Amino acid sequence: MSEDTEQPSRGPQLSEQVAQRLSDAIQAGEWGRGARLPTEAALGERFGISRSVVREAISMLRNGGLVTSRRGSGSFVAESPTVSLRLAIPDPGxxxxxxxxxxxxxxxxxxxxxxxxxxxxxxxxxxxxxxxxxxxxxxxxxxxxxxxxxxxxxxxxxxxxxxxxxxxxxxxxxxxxxxxxxxxxxxxxxxxxxxxxxxxxxxxxxxxxxxxxxxxxxxxxxxxxxxxxxxxxxxxxxxxxEAQRGSTSTSSTEPTGGNSR
Amino acid sequence: MSEDTEQPSRGPQLSEQVAQRLSDAIQAGEWGRGARLPTEAALGERFGISRSVVREAISMLRNGGLVTSRRGSGSFVAESPTVSLRLAIPDPGxxxxxxxxxxxxxxxxxxxxxxxxxxxxxxxxxxxxxxxxxxxxxxxxxxxxxxxxxxxxxxxxxxxxxxxxxxxxxxxxxxxxxxxxxxxxxxxxxxxxxxxxxxxxxxxxxxxxxxxxxxxxxxxxxxxxxxxxxxxxxxxxxxxxEAQRGSTSTSSTEPTGGNSR
DNA sequence: ATTTAACATCTTGTCTGACAAATTTAGCGC
DNA sequence: GCGCTAAATTTGTCAGACAAGATGTTAAAT
Structure with a gap:
């Protein structure tokens, strides 16, 4: 009776945990490709959190290319999930x-x-x-x-x-x-x-x-x-x-970038 | 004096527009690397939107690696912005x-x-x-x-x-x-x-x-x-x-025709 | 009976207000 | 100046409401 909601262990970021668990659930095949996942309200109740957090979590997955949302219709598992490679742009050297x-x-x-x-x-x-x-x-x-x-x-x-x-x-x-x-x-x-x-x-x-x-x-x-x-x-x-580090005044002069091929 | 707020032209997704404009502003150097950007309330007033939308927009940028947020402190332009490469996982063939x-x-x-x-x-x-x-x-x-x-x-x-x-x-x-x-x-x-x-x-x-x-x-x-x-x-x-497509409801989807090569 | 139109319902998007949690700042004593 | 406490600030979360679209149902029209 008391196991209606999956207890959210408090940690670094609540919405992040939820996003992770949702991602895991999708990965585990709980909802197949293109399937509509539960409403935000339902997910909120399931995880014992408010709709805001559900929305933020779904937003993460959406930006990760794992789900897509259509207003009035629902949120769906993406037809083609993606893997992504991110590359930090360091101080140029x-x-x-x-x-x-x-x-x-x-x-x-x-x-x-x-x-x-x-x-x-x-x-x-x-x-x-x-x-x-x-x-x-x-x-x-x-x-x-x-x-x-x-x-x-x-x-x-x-x-x-x-x-x-x-x-x-x-x-x-x-x-x-x-x-x-x-x-x-x-x-x-x-x-x-x-x-x-x-x-x-x-x-x-x-x-x-x-x-x-x-x-x-x-x-x-x-x-x-x-x-x-x-x-x-x-x-x-x-x-x-270093123009990036300065103030706001640097007008948008885009020095023609490139290399010496 | 109606130019207090940058009029939000209604379009596909409001939060998306805001995220784009914020991204542009950062890219243009309005706030340099590591700088703290205005509070969510201030941004909401600036763009003439509510805090929810500001939060969603910032969430997108955060997931894009462009900003980081610290509770109680603020949101900051990431020290090392990133470029990302995404690869869709198609029907395996x-x-x-x-x-x-x-x-x-x-x-x-x-x-x-x-x-x-x-x-x-x-x-x-x-x-x-x-x-x-x-x-x-x-x-x-x-x-x-x-x-x-x-x-x-x-x-x-x-x-x-x-x-x-x-x-x-x-x-x-x-x-x-x-x-x-x-x-x-x-x-x-x-x-x-x-x-x-x-x-x-x-x-x-x-x-x-x-x-x-x-x-x-x-x-x-x-x-x-x-x-x-x-x-x-x-x-x-x-x-x-195909295990992915099975479980919940596979109605109204193309029957996954053979991709024989 | 089929098609079309109006309607009711559902779901996400946005707005508003509030409180909690964490950080920063200000104040104060010394 | 330094250390401590308290207040102010800011993001994170909660709650409720309405708007904008989409979906499904029903009623009307042919």
Whole structure:
């Protein structure tokens, strides 16, 4: 008789406990995919808590991609639950950037290899266009960083495996936040640009020829050189994000982020 | 003087809008890292909403890793904001698993290479122990899957780059959810086990010897063979997660058509 | 009988007010 | 200044109410 409610042991965060227990229950299959779970009131009674806490708990699960809620209808177990990878953005430093590049390199190399094997004509065209865009941007006096990223993304897309684009986008977001490249050092750019263009061309040629190993080698070379360039001039390329720490006055000037590929 | 509150345009979800605007404000640097943001009451007045909505919005940001809240103190912008990668777990099918393995392979290969270069003595010892654990588990009649994963994880750890362990763990979670390895087919295991042990031994030897290229080659071989083994006997290794759909009420849902590839 | 429209009911979203718990701040004695 | 206590502040939780949509039922119309 007294076991109507599952006693909530008081602890660090009540709503967190409830979210955990709900998550466990879903994981255990108490409610299958897409099934509607009990109303907030019912859950509140079951766990012996108020509706507020139930709502916060469900909100957590919702943000975790485990449930979805429809107003007037109810909350439902998500059709496709998700796993998530979270990456803290530390105080930007050369070390963390290098570690990420270390991981990204084999991915881009493999993407180039797969792209050489699988690229469709239209995907090949898109890679070519991206290369042209880099030239145009550079000649227009822009940094061309965005176009450079687009070039690499086009290659990843041509690998025809969505996970490559997802992971590479993920780490590009990290790099975008972690690095602030100063207005591109003109002399640096001049010196590097020819080399970068040549390396890009080599990758493109290999992919166009369908030569997987050559594409992989070209990509490996390009990325190794890019990392070397980054290591070589770190003080010019890395800048602490201290504007974030300052006051509210810093107007939203977004210094064109990027790296030196 | 009607501009005291930023008019909330009604839309899909009020709390979501507020969360978005708060996120934007933080992103724009209105409050720097670690700074305390206004009280819930103040934010409610600012946005012209009630405290409930403010709380839900902050809850979203908190679950997104953008803010942290301390009872009695306030809510603060997180010291280290995060970027997140989410991966939906689809109806398990061979295709999605193969795509993930395709991405995991170059990572594990690179991890083996780095491990050969950087492993500490204790890390090498841990890899050895993991290999012994596999044998013991198999001899004890277990599947040894967990121990196999631990072996690969030990290698990733020996690479001394936290991103490798993070990403590989991430995809292992995906695989763990997407695949249901049936009670290991004994005959299959018997046939494969010797080969697997030999391949593991090759990786370990190369890492122990500090031969990076040999380690990479051994890992590549191992993973290629593993994928081949998976392709070869997919029906034995893949199993639909249909227990999830069963229990409560499976009315009005498509009958989960066969995704045979 | 089938379709359509109005209605009642249910569920989540939001509002309001209150109290509890924990932290921060202020005050006070010394 | 330092240590202690008390008050003020702030998030966490509770309770009740209404609004906004969605669902299901009933009645009307053809």
């Amino acid at each position: 050369l070390q963390s950037v290098v570690e990420v590049l270390e991981l990204r390199r084999p991915l881009e190399v493999e993407a180039a290899r797969l792209a050489a094997e699988r690229r469709t004509p239209s995907q090949l065209r898109r890679i070519r266009n991206a290369m042209v865009d880099i030239d145009e941007a550079v000649e227009a006096g822009l940094s061309g960083v965005d176009q450079d990223l687009a070039f690499h993304r086009a290659i990843a897309e041509a690998a025809n495996n969505a996970h490559f684009t997802a992971v590479l986008d993920f780490y590009n977001r990290f790099l975008h936040h972690a690095i602030r490249v100063t207005r591109t050092n003109e002399s640096l750019r001049e010196a590097f640009m020819q080399q970068v263009v040549a390396e890009h061309q080599a990758i493109l040629d290999a992919i166009a020829a369908g030569d997987a190993e050559a594409a992989a080698r070209a990509a490996a070379t390009h990325l190794a050189h890019a990392e070397a360039r980054l290591r070589q001039a770190p003080t010019d390329l890395l800048e602490r994000v | 061979l295709q999605s698993v193969v795509e993930v393995l395709e991405l995991r392979r170059p990572l594990e290969v690179e991890a083996a290479r780095l491990a050969a270069e950087r492993r500490t003595p204790s890390q090498l010892r841990r890899i050895r122990n993991a290999m012994v654990d596999i044998d013991e588990a198999v001899e004890a009649g277990l599947s040894g899957v967990d121990q196999d994963l631990a072996f690969h994880r030990a290698i990733a750890e020996a690479a001394n780059n936290a991103h490798f362990t993070a990403v590989l763990d991430f995809y292992n979670r995906f695989l763990h959810h997407a695949i249901r390895v049936t009670r290991t087919n004994e005959s299959l295991r018997e046939a494969f086990m010797q080969q697997v042990v030999a391949e593991h031994q090759a990786i370990l030897d190369a890492i122990a010897a500090g031969d990076a290229e040999a380690a990479a080659r051994a890992a590549a071989t191992h993973l290629a063979h593993a994928e081949a083994r998976l392709r070869q006997a997919p029906t034995d290794l893949l199993e639909r997660v």
